[in-house]
Amino acid sequence: MRIVVTVKYVPDATGDRHFADDLTVDRDDVDGLLSELDEYAVEQALQISENSDDDVEITVLTVGPEDAKDALRKALSMGADKAIHVEDDDLNGTDALGTSLVLAKAVEKAGYDLVISGMASTDGTMGVVPALLAERLGVPQVTLLSEVWVEDGTVTGRRDGDAASEQLEASLPAVMSVTDQSGEARYPSFKGIMAAKKKPVESWDLSDLDIEADQVGLEGAWTKVDSAAERPARTAGTIVKDEGEGGKQLAAFLAERKFV
Amino acid sequence: MSTLDILSDDEQFMVRTVQDFVDKEVKPVVQELEHSNSYPEALIEQMKRLGIYGLAVPEEYGGTPVSTPCYVLITEELARGWMSLAGAMGGHTVVAKLLLHFGTEEQKRRWLPRMATGEIRATMALTEPGGGSDLQAIRTVARKDTDGYVVNGVKTWITNSRRSQLIALLCKTDPAASPAHQGISILLVGHGPGLTVSRDLPKLGYKGVESCELSFDDFRAPAEALLGGVEGKGFAQMMKGLETGRLQVAARALGVGRAALEDALAYAQERESFGKPIWKHQSIGNYLADMATSLTAARQLTLYAAREAEAGRRVDMEAGMAKLFASETAMQIALNAVRVHGGYGYSTEFDVERYFRDAPLMIVGEGTNEIQRNVIASQLVKRGGLEA
Numbered sequence: 191m192r193i194v195v196t197v198k199y200v201p202d203a204t205g206d207r208h209f210a211d212d213l214t215v216d217r218d219d220v221d222g223l224l225s226e227l228d229e230y231a232v233e234q235a236l237q238i239s240e241n242s243d244d245d246v247e248i249t250v251l252t253v254g255p256e257d258a259k260d261a262l263r264k265a266l267s268m269g270a271d272k273a274i275h276v277e278d279d280d281l282n283g284t285d286a287l288g289t290s291l292v293l294a295k296a297v298e299k300a301g302y303d304l305v306i307s308g309m310a311s312t313d314g315t316m317g318v319v320p321a322l323l324a325e326r327l328g329v330p331q332v333t334l335l336s337e338v339w340v341e342d343g344t345v346t347g348r349r350d351g352d353a354a355s356e357q358l359e360a361s362l363p364a365v366m367s368v369t370d371q372s373g374e375a376r377y378p379s380f381k382g383i384m385a386a387k388k389k390p391v392e393s394w395d396l397s398d399l400d401i402e403a404d405q406v407g408l409e410g411a412w413t414k415v416d417s418a419a420e421r422p423a424r425t426a427g428t429i430v431k432d433e434g435e436g437g438k439q440l441a442a443f444l445a446e447r448k449f450v
Numbered sequence: 451m452s453t454l455d456i457l458s459d460d461e462q463f464m465v466r467t468v469q470d471f472v473d474k475e476v477k478p479v480v481q482e483l484e485h486s487n488s489y490p491e492a493l494i495e496q497m498k499r500l501g502i503y504g505l506a507v508p509e510e511y512g513g514t515p516v517s518t519p520c521y522v523l524i525t526e527e528l529a530r531g532w533m534s535l536a537g538a539m540g541g542h543t544v545v546a547k548l549l550l551h552f553g554t555e556e557q558k559r560r561w562l563p564r565m566a567t568g569e570i571r572a573t574m575a576l577t578e579p580g581g582g583s584d585l586q587a588i589r590t591v592a593r594k595d596t597d598g599y600v601v602n603g604v605k606t607w608i609t610n611s612r613r614s615q616l617i618a619l620l621c622k623t624d625p626a627a628s629p630a631h632q633g634i635s636i637l638l639v640g641h642g643p644g645l646t647v648s649r650d651l652p653k654l655g656y657k658g659v660e661s662c663e664l665s666f667d668d669f670r671a672p673a674e675a676l677l678g679g680v681e682g683k684g685f686a687q688m689m690k691g692l693e694t695g696r697l698q699v700a701a702r703a704l705g706v707g708r709a710a711l712e713d714a715l716a717y718a719q720e721r722e723s724f725g726k727p728i729w730k731h732q733s734i735g736n737y738l739a740d741m742a743t744s745l746t747a748a749r750q751l752t753l754y755a756a757r758e759a760e761a762g763r764r765v766d767m768e769a770g771m772a773k774l775f776a777s778e779t780a781m782q783i784a785l786n787a788v789r790v791h792g793g794y795g796y797s798t799e800f801d802v803e804r805y806f807r808d809a810p811l812m813i814v815g816e817g818t819n820e821i822q823r824n825v826i827a828s829q830l831v832k833r834g835g836l837e838a
């Protein structure tokens with residue numbers, strides 16, 4: 191079975207993030223890393239491989255700048271078999287729709303039975319790419335799974351909603367995404383880190399995928415950022431002192447903010 | 451973190467992985483484990499999977515060996531989370547080094563592959579109730595007979611006694627030898643009839659990890675247990691092993707010092723008095739400045755000793771200096787971190803009191819600092835001073 195895990199290289203959420211002049215995230219200023227939510231996807235791929243009697247080949251795929259190699263390297267260190275890096279200057283500013291196009295072409299070119307994504311990226315947090323990708327590939331999507339089994343050409347999983355848990359099933363090939371409840375991602379072992387060096391990393395650009403520059407990038411984006419402002423500094427919280435009316439004051443506070 | 455620049459890309463990645471592990475897995479649970487004096491089973495299992503126990507084992511025996519500076523920085527990270535974790539791998543590394551440098555091929559094949567995974571963990575037993583500084587005066591005796599050795603004696607303060615399946619036992623195979631060190635050997639032994647863990651020693655800090663007394667009473671070890679297969683080499687072998695041990699203890703001190711500095715630095719910016727964050731009071735700012743300065747010096751000294759060791763040079767003096775300076779520095783930083791925290795520095799709901807209790811171990815363990823000074827002074831005389 192061939193599993194492709196889509197991973198994103200994101201700015202460190204604990205760093206000081208800024209926007210560049212074109213209102214894309216300024217990546218020069220902050221350290222980047224493999225999106226934590228994608229680590230869950232890599233972990234699920236590894237577990238599927240470990241629990242399978244068949245040979246499973248795990249490819250990690252990223253679309254991103256030169257530094258995105260770090261994300262691939264981490265995923266390879268965790269245990270993935272090989273990596274594909276789609277990198278092209280014309281990709282700067284690509285939105286979710288454009289990203290799904292690039293991913294779809296790359297996944298098709300790589301060959302796959304199952305695509306696994308994280309539930310969202312930790313920077314964009316749109317969470318739509320897995321669904322867009324499945325549409326483009328024309329295969330079933332089982333998204334936001336918190337528990338996953340793959341057996342006999344079928345992927346089964348549990349999606350926990352606010353009101354109910356759903357059991358989902360799809361025949362392969364399919365796209366699935368997993369949540370942060372799907373199981374803690376492992377740390378790369380030292381052995382894994384050393385082994386990762388010897389694993390193949392392919393680099394593709396847009397021409398390798400028959401994608402025109404105007405289909406992606408800021409030009410090709412369907413969404414446009416009009417303005418961006420820094421979040422205002424956090425203000426001090428409200429302290430309710432209980433002098434007999436504490437409960438009522440608390441309730442009023444919550445009601446005012448529509449929490450109750 | 452520019453300190454990491456001296457390492458290869460892979461080694462930087464390893465140190466960052468441990469850093470990540472400490473922040474996410476260790477920091478959230480350390481207070482609970484410390485105050486219930488619980489053995490950190492789950493964390494040790496994770497350390498095994500990371501490869502912590504194979505850091506000094508060559509690839510051909512299944513390990514992932516790293517440079518000595520990398521080993522120091524990984525140890526520092528573990529100790530930054532909890533000194534006990536670094537303690538749970540220190541003796542193990544020394545024994546791995548002993549096997550590597552002095553073991554017969556058969557001994558290497560027998561122990562190293564399972565030590566690399568942590569399936570077998572190792573400790574060293576040097577200290578006796580009668581003394582730990584004067585190792586030539588040890589009284590544990592291994593008498594040779596036709597089937598091997600019969601061991602009698604008592605060891606004390608032995609870390610991880612029950613958790614270790616391999617004990618590097620310093621003992622006398624020739625109690626009458628003169629000079630005494632020529633009668634000392636190392637036996638590689640495991641638990642069995644005649645060896646009892648007779649006592650758990652209560653202690654100030656270093657919680658969660660056991661320190662025990664071991665009694666050998668007509669304990670039998672086969673002839674093949676003799677490290678290197680030749681008697682009378684044990685003292686020199688152990689002195690070489692302790693070079694690594696002392697670097698490891700220096701690194702533990704760096705970790706404790708760094709944790710104390712990090713906590714103090716954060717607290718000094720949050721806590722306000724007289725209308726400003728306390729770091730803006732010059733006395734507190736000076737503490738922070740001195741803590742960071744001495745920690746940086748200690749770290750560079752330790753990394754210097756580690757690079758010398760990596761270059762294959764004798765580093766008893768350099769490792770001694772690192773251990774001496776880093777441990778005294780950690781103690782001073784831990785005390786100042788208590789000061790910066792005011793009353794909360796004395797509270798067991800904060801971590802700084804733990805640093806204050808853990809720091810003295812590095813002053814006493816792996817050769818007291820008085821003994822380090824003896825080593826440094828005698829090496830200075832022997833080598834004709836410091837090299838230019």
Ligand SMILES: Cc1cc2nc3c(=O)[nH]c(=O)nc-3n(C[C@H](O)[C@H](O)[C@H](O)COP(=O)(O)OP(=O)(O)OC[C@H]3O[C@@H](n4cnc5c(N)ncnc54)[C@H](O)[C@@H]3O)c2cc1C
Nearest residue numbers: 574575576577581582583607608609815816817818820821
């Ligand atoms: C928590 C803990 C864990 C330990 N783990 C281990 C372990 O795993 N394995 C192991 O073998 N040991 C272990 N030790 C023992 C440790 O190495 C010894 O305690 C240490 O070497 C000192 O020996 P001692 O306690 O007998 O002190 P002594 O040797 O009795 O020393 C007492 C004092 O006299 C000073 N002194 C002695 N001789 C001289 C001299 N020539 N010049 C100047 N001053 C001198 C010492 O510096 C010290 O201040 C551990 C100790 C502790 C506390």
